[in-house]
Amino acid sequence: MDSSSEHQEFDYLFKLLMIGDSGVGKSSLLLSFTSDAFEDLSPTIGVDFKVKYVTMGGKKLKLAIWDTAGQERFRTLTNSYYRGAQGIIMVYDVTRRDTFTNLSEIWAKEIDLYSTNQDCIKMLVGNKVDKEGDRVVTKKEGIDFAREYGCLFIECSAKTRVNVQQCFEELVLKILDTPSLIAEGSKGVKKNIFKERPPQSDASTSSCC
Amino acid sequence: MEEEQQTFVSKARTAFHSAAAKAERVLLDFKSDREDHDKQSSPNTFTGQQPEAESPHTDENDSKLHSESKHIKWRPPHLGIKQDWQDKIKNIRRGRKEVEDTDKVGDASMAIPFYDDNLYLLNVKNDLEAKASEAMPSVEGLTAATKDPIPPSSVLKQLAIAVEAGSKAKSMKDVIASPGGSSPARERAGLSLSAVKALVLREKEDKLTSEFTSNEKVVQLINSLFDPEGDFLRRKIDSNLEETAMTSLPRDIHGAPPESLVVKLAEILGNYKTLRKMALFWCRVVAELRKLWFEEQYLPGVPQDEIPDLKSCLLYQQFQVINCCISRKRFRIIATESLDSMMMQANSDIKESTDCSAEASASPVLYARLNSGELVLRLGADHPAGDMTLLETGEPVYSPITQEGPLLTEDLIRETEEFVLRTGSVGAGCSQLLSDMQAFKAANPGCILEDFVRWHSPPDWTDNEASTEDSDVFDSGEPLSARGQLSRRMQKEGNLWRELWETSKPVPAVKQAPLFDEDLAVEGILNAFEEMHPSDLFGQLFVSLLGLGFGIAEPMLSGNSDFSKLFYDCKEYIITACQNNKLNEKVDGLVQVYETVEKMLLNPEEALKMIKQTEESTTVTGEPRSPFKRLSLIFGGKDKLLRKSVSKDQTNDEEKSGRQSFSSFFDSKSSLFGKKPPKSGSPSPSEKSSIDTGWPVV
Numbered sequence: 012m013d014s015s016s017e018h019q020e021f022d023y024l025f026k027l028l029m030i031g032d033s034g035v036g037k038s039s040l041l042l043s044f045t046s047d048a049f050e051d052l053s054p055t056i057g058v059d060f061k062v063k064y065v066t067m068g069g070k071k072l073k074l075a076i077w078d079t080a081g082q083e084r085f086r087t088l089t090n091s092y093y094r095g096a097q098g099i100i101m102v103y104d105v106t107r108r109d110t111f112t113n114l115s116e117i118w119a120k121e122i123d124l125y126s127t128n129q130d131c132i133k134m135l136v137g138n139k140v141d142k143e144g145d146r147v148v149t150k151k152e153g154i155d156f157a158r159e160y161g162c163l164f165i166e167c168s169a170k171t172r173v174n175v176q177q178c179f180e181e182l183v184l185k186i187l188d189t190p191s192l193i194a195e196g197s198k199g200v201k202k203n204i205f206k207e208r209p210p211q212s213d214a215s216t217s218s219c220c
Numbered sequence: 221m222e223e224e225q226q227t228f229v230s231k232a233r234t235a236f237h238s239a240a241a242k243a244e245r246v247l248l249d250f251k252s253d254r255e256d257h258d259k260q261s262s263p264n265t266f267t268g269q270q271p272e273a274e275s276p277h278t279d280e281n282d283s284k285l286h287s288e289s290k291h292i293k294w295r296p297p298h299l300g301i302k303q304d305w306q307d308k309i310k311n312i313r314r315g316r317k318e319v320e321d322t323d324k325v326g327d328a329s330m331a332i333p334f335y336d337d338n339l340y341l342l343n344v345k346n347d348l349e350a351k352a353s354e355a356m357p358s359v360e361g362l363t364a365a366t367k368d369p370i371p372p373s374s375v376l377k378q379l380a381i382a383v384e385a386g387s388k389a390k391s392m393k394d395v396i397a398s399p400g401g402s403s404p405a406r407e408r409a410g411l412s413l414s415a416v417k418a419l420v421l422r423e424k425e426d427k428l429t430s431e432f433t434s435n436e437k438v439v440q441l442i443n444s445l446f447d448p449e450g451d452f453l454r455r456k457i458d459s460n461l462e463e464t465a466m467t468s469l470p471r472d473i474h475g476a477p478p479e480s481l482v483v484k485l486a487e488i489l490g491n492y493k494t495l496r497k498m499a500l501f502w503c504r505v506v507a508e509l510r511k512l513w514f515e516e517q518y519l520p521g522v523p524q525d526e527i528p529d530l531k532s533c534l535l536y537q538q539f540q541v542i543n544c545c546i547s548r549k550r551f552r553i554i555a556t557e558s559l560d561s562m563m564m565q566a567n568s569d570i571k572e573s574t575d576c577s578a579e580a581s582a583s584p585v586l587y588a589r590l591n592s593g594e595l596v597l598r599l600g601a602d603h604p605a606g607d608m609t610l611l612e613t614g615e616p617v618y619s620p621i622t623q624e625g626p627l628l629t630e631d632l633i634r635e636t637e638e639f640v641l642r643t644g645s646v647g648a649g650c651s652q653l654l655s656d657m658q659a660f661k662a663a664n665p666g667c668i669l670e671d672f673v674r675w676h677s678p679p680d681w682t683d684n685e686a687s688t689e690d691s692d693v694f695d696s697g698e699p700l701s702a703r704g705q706l707s708r709r710m711q712k713e714g715n716l717w718r719e720l721w722e723t724s725k726p727v728p729a730v731k732q733a734p735l736f737d738e739d740l741a742v743e744g745i746l747n748a749f750e751e752m753h754p755s756d757l758f759g760q761l762f763v764s765l766l767g768l769g770f771g772i773a774e775p776m777l778s779g780n781s782d783f784s785k786l787f788y789d790c791k792e793y794i795i796t797a798c799q800n801n802k803l804n805e806k807v808d809g810l811v812q813v814y815e816t817v818e819k820m821l822l823n824p825e826e827a828l829k830m831i832k833q834t835e836e837s838t839t840v841t842g843e844p845r846s847p848f849k850r851l852s853l854i855f856g857g858k859d860k861l862l863r864k865s866v867s868k869d870q871t872n873d874e875e876k877s878g879r880q881s882f883s884s885f886f887d888s889k890s891s892l893f894g895k896k897p898p899k900s901g902s903p904s905p906s907e908k909s910s911i912d913t914g915w916p917v918v
Contacts, residue, residue, distance in 0.1 A: 053714075056650050057653070088626070088648055
């Protein structure tokens with residue numbers, strides 16, 4: 012586990028957004044990445060986030076990862092978080108075909124509507140591969156969708172943590188390969204320093220009203 | 221001569237039929253301005269013309285609806301009396317509905333603009349006079365300018381000057397107060413707009429400012445700009461144009477849609493000759509926006525019920541929010557009245573049902589029967605939710621009317637995100653969920669959490685007939701387990717959903733505390749308009765007008781074999797330049813690119829010569845590496861004659877003091893070309909403020 016503390020210095024600040032149907036495991040995936048833990052989490056209410064510091068390619072990165080509720084009623088809240096995201100992770104559940112179908116029916120359209128970043132990197136993630144016996148969406152189908160839509164693809168399991176680290180690393184490496192996103196990441200750092208706000212520590216707990 | 225002018229003025233007012241009434245309203249709104257008019261005896265002339273303006277319109281109009289709506293518009297407002305204001309607002313609402321009815325019928329006579337040859341000749345004459353004497357822009361002058369295929373490059377150039385000059389000013393108030401001297405300007409910087417207005421009006425600029433605000437041309441421009449039925453500043457746009465091409469460019473450069481309020485505003489402001497007058501006109505526009513909001517009237521040239529388009533400029537997003545808030549207010553009024561009348565009917569039904577309980581069901585009033593047999597009124601029910609029925613009572617499930625989400629412009633999104641990151645608060649989701657639960661309970665008496673989950677979060681409910689899972693959960697009750705169960709994650713201990721559910725009370729959405737306060741949101745926007753930095757305002761207007769010109773030019777030039785290549789190079793240049801955040805450094809280059817497009821349209825032969833010269837020089841040196849280098853060759857060739865004078869100007873500027881160099885922007889013609897076109901990849905001076913800088917929202 013990477014050491015993290017408040018006021019940690021970093022070279023780039025990247026905003027990542029996780030979207031997908033309710034119950035596909037977005038929050039568990041994020042928790043698995045940031046805390047190496049797995050929990051059967053209550054459904055996300057609106058939006059949640061976690062901060063993670065990583066070092067890649069000799070650069071220290073601060074990742075602000077936004078976790079959105081997949082229910083339709085929450086979309087009026089989650090729509091605004093697409094703005095400026097350098098990376099978007101589209102998650103589906105390999106044991107529920109409707110979550111895969113809704114990628115093109117719903118989530119790709121949401122990205123077209125609300126993403127303001129033409130160069131943002133998109134990654135398709137098929138979760139819950141630990142339930143191989145219940146699988147209804149094949150890996151080939153995922154690969155074909157990713158190729159057609161023009162995004163990265165990986166299958167993983169938040170429960171067994173298979174491919175969880177690789178999922179985020181692959182996405183971030185692709186962002187680091189994109190000059191315009193690098194420029195935005197630097198701008199985020201400058202703004203942060205200028206406003207003299209201490210960066211949040213990772214695994215921030217959410218508190219509600 | 222005077223008679224001719226009066227005839228012209230009279231016809232102009234007839235052409236813009238509501239100008240006189242609106243002008244009178246404007247005069248009444250500014251009492252101090254009216255006092256000046258009293259001194260100058262202008263009111264007599266004005267009031268004398270009022271009947272003349274009214275009667276021709278009345279004669280021309282046949283339909284009663286039209287007459288009534290016009291009458292409502294013409295009615296002078298009575299200031300100071302609350303009851304009169306309330307009556308006025310009600311009339312405006314009725315007028316709005318009547319106008320909408322007329323629009324549905326498709327009354328073509330309303331859309332036909334008033335036009336004749338005499339007016340055209342007067343326009344031409346007036347336009348020439350305006351150019352000669354540098355008079356202020358007028359409705360006639362701008363209307364004549366729409367004969368040009370695209371807005372003149374001089375308009376865009378003026379906005380470019382304003383962007384650069386504005387970036388050196390502290391605020392819009394500084395621009396307005398600057399003739400008073402630097403020391404008074406500093407004192408005024410911290411004052412509110414109204415206080416600045418008061419100070420300005422009392423000092424030496426008093427006469428000039430009040431003259432500007434009440435100037436007939438300014439009043440007419442404001443009325444034409446905000447006339448929802450007028451076709452002011454409308455140009456011919458190729459109807460064969462692909463929709464995607466027309467809509468994509470303004471969004472690629474973060475501008476505004478063609479023929480929107482932002483673009484028209486840009487064209488008007490670009491016709492003023494001084495930065496100060498541009499600022500004064502903007503303040504006048506903000507005052508008009510406040511009035512429209514107060515009267516709950518839509519802004520023309522902006523969609524009425526769309527969430528902010530984050531790919532358009534912030535100004536356009538803010539206009540969208542204003543109109544969307546008006547729609548929401550209107551809807552809430554209708555929904556509240558509907559609910560109240562339903563409850564009144566339910567009360568009267570109860571009296572009747574005492575006599576005859578068998579006939580208790582009335583069609584407009586919805587009831588749900590509890591297990592005890594009691595009938596409970598459904599509040600805020602919208603429509604049946606498919607085939608769903610309540611688990612315990614078997615009654616149909618109704619989707620409730622719910623509160624709508626927040627209307628966030630890009631600056632507020634950034635602020636919200638930073639707030640959440642800093643505090644860890646994710647309360648917005650909980651507030652909305654609680655609101656939905658309360659609305660659901662009000663619409664579905666006898667419901668339980670499982671019913672709500674089935675409606676709000678279907679994946680968290682599993683029907684038993686489809687379930688093959690082993691049940692690890694204890695039976696919570698035979699009816700429940702017989703039909704299905706919540707997901708494992710929803711059944712967890714300490715699940716916030718259940719806690720919120722037990723907290724929630726049955727309250728329909730229109731009776732709940734609002735999640736998004738329209739009044740607060742629009743007040744914040746209007747305050748932001750008053751506090752807007754000049755470079756922010758003029759930068760957005762510059763980009764929007766640029767997008768309009770290119771959007772109109774594209775279908776004309778894309779099919780031209782001589783010019784299509786150069787045109788698309790120019791288009792690519794502006795997209796790249798506008799997506800960069802440092803607009804201040806690029807406005808000169810963008811103006812030159814625009815002039816190239818203008819030349820291709822208006823002087824194709826000269827443009828063709830320029831292209832050939834460029835091609836010859838290109839042949840000698842080899843193919844250019846990129847389109848930008850090619851463009852720099854074009855502009856380099858064009859500016860050959862100006863380079864020597866440019867260097868001289870730069871030397872002179874260095875010798876002069878700050879004030880003198882500032883004034884030279886407007887006095888010297890050569891200063892228009894004072895800057896070389898920016899090179900792509902050149903280091904950026906850190907002094908200049910970025911157009912993308914957010915401004916505080918009160």
